[in-house]
Amino acid sequence: MARANSQTIIRAFEPSDVPALTQLLNLPGVIAGTLQQPFRSFAERAKRAEYFCPQVNIVAELEGVLLGHACLNVASDISCRHSGTVDVAVRDDHWRMGIGSKLVRTLLDQADNSIGLRRVELTV
Secondary structure, eight states: OOOOOTTOEEEEOOGGGHHHHHHHHTSHHHHHHSSOOTTOOHHHHHHHHHHOOOSEEEEEEETTEEEEEEEEEEOOSGGGTTEEEEEEEEOGGGTTSSHHHHHHHHHHHHIIIIIOOSEEEEEO
16 A cells, blocks of 8 residues: 655645645545535635634645645534544545545644644544
8 A cells, every 4th residue: 555655745724725625625535525515616615714713724735736634623612622623635546645644643743732632533
C-alpha cells in the first residue's frame, strides 16, 4: 500500500483554498462518504468559508495540489467543552495513502497538546 509522500505537507487552510476544496468536496467518493451536500458551487463554498470557524482547520497538499482537508470543532455547549469533532475528506484518487491518517494525527496532537480536549469524535 502506498503511503503519504514525505513531501505531502499539512498546513493551515487559507481562503485561497476554497476553489480546490470545492473541487475536493464535489468528488463522488467524498460526496458518498460524508454528509456534504453534493454539487455546491464555488460561490456557496466561499460564502460558507467566511463564517466557518473550526478550532483547527488544515489541508494536506502535495506540489500545489490539495489532497485532503480536516478540521477540529470544539463543542460550543459549556458542558461539552472538553470534547470536539473531527471531519476529514481526502481526494478519491488518493485514498489508502496515509493522507487521512496524517491529517487526523495532526488534529489529535492539537486536541491533546494545545486545546486540552478529553474526547474527540471522528466523522469521515
